[in-house]
Amino acid sequence: MQQSTDQLLGAYRQMKTIREFEERLHKEIMTGEIAGFTHLYSGQEAVAVGVCEHLDDKDLIVSTHRGHGHCIAKGCDVKAMMAEIFGRSTGLGKGKGGSMHIADFDKGMLGANGIVGAGGPLAVGAALSAKLDGEGRVAVSFGGDGSVNQGAVLEAMNMAVVIDAPAIFVIENNGYSEHTGADYAVGSKDIAKRSEAFGMKAIKADGCDYFAVYDAMAELLDHARAGKGPCTAEFITTRFFGHFEGDPQNYRAKDEVKRHRQEMCALKNFRARVAEEKLLDEGQLNAIDNEVLALIDEAVDEARAAPQPSADEITTDVYISYA
Ligand SMILES: Cc1ncc(C[n+]2csc(CCOP(=O)(O)OP(=O)(O)O)c2C)c(N)n1
Ligand SMILES: [Mg+2]
DSSP: OOHHHHHHHHHHHHHHHHHHHHHHHHHHHHOOOOOOOOOOOTTTTTHHHHHHOOOOOOEEEESSOOHHHHHHTTTTTTTHHHHHTTTTTTTTTTTSSGGGOOOOOTTBBOOOOSSTTTTTHHHHHHHHHHHHHHHHEEEEEEETTGGGGGHHHHHHHHHHHTOOEEEEEEEEEOETTTTHHHHHHHHTOOOOOOOTTOOOOOEEEETTOOHHHHHHHHHHHHHHHHOOOOOEEEEEEOOOOOSSTTOOTTTOOHHHHHHHHHHHHHHHHHHHHHTTOOSOOOHEEEHHHHHHHHHHHHHHHHHHHHHOOOOOTTTTSSSOOOO
């Protein structure tokens, strides 16, 4: 599917921002300054960006414990995200949620989530509200290869088919659920086919290739927005860091990450494709690289300088009042 120069430059900027955000966090976490668990998204950039390129603020996404990439791709403010992860009051959740609870309803980003598989049911509820609005909006749940073994996800897939909800289950198969290989833990080994068994359209594609993700999603979104029911996309990808920051990764082959950084890098793949097809100029991409690095530097400096929430705010913004 044809994309304009501006769109391609924008997609590259998003992927590069996610990559550098995560590479920098990897270093910052080692200083001990960031509280809580952090799961980095490096390696999976093409999925978040290839999916969200098709969405606007009114479409809804539900993220996972590995959510920074989804947030950036959906348009969340990068500096406010960094501040959130540093636990600062200038953060998207005023510093009270941290990495696994970033949300931005104005951007249609319904939240990261520490409960594996929780996104499935949430997205079906969001998709039902989108269906009732009748404006052609969709809800996308992101989930991993581990999430598809959770009963809640399977129930959500069934429910989505039964009520014909415009829900799209994006499954990022990065090969592992914590330290357990998908090869071992996913029966049938084919997540797309498993979804088809529920009666929905499903596509499997290379999750390290922005163009493959973009094209697969174009087809699925046409289907869902036309009221033809839910769909699944299984994207084969990899993560460049451990399950969480601090994971010694003894379950991976010695040179696996190095090899994947060479062979499965979304940014390298993108650059190779646009050069081959003469779609973009290398200088433009290099300029974006520099701008992104400067943005991440500023985000970290500003986060570090910002205040933490004060003690008297400890119970505010925690519960919603329906009164
Ligand atoms: C209901 C539930 N069970 C177990 C966990 C512990 N846990 C956190 S992440 C994770 C692995 C998830 O794997 P996957 O869905 O493939 O996502 P990935 O980490 O690969 O992005 C597990 C088991 C949890 N958070 N929630
Ligand atoms: Mg996984």
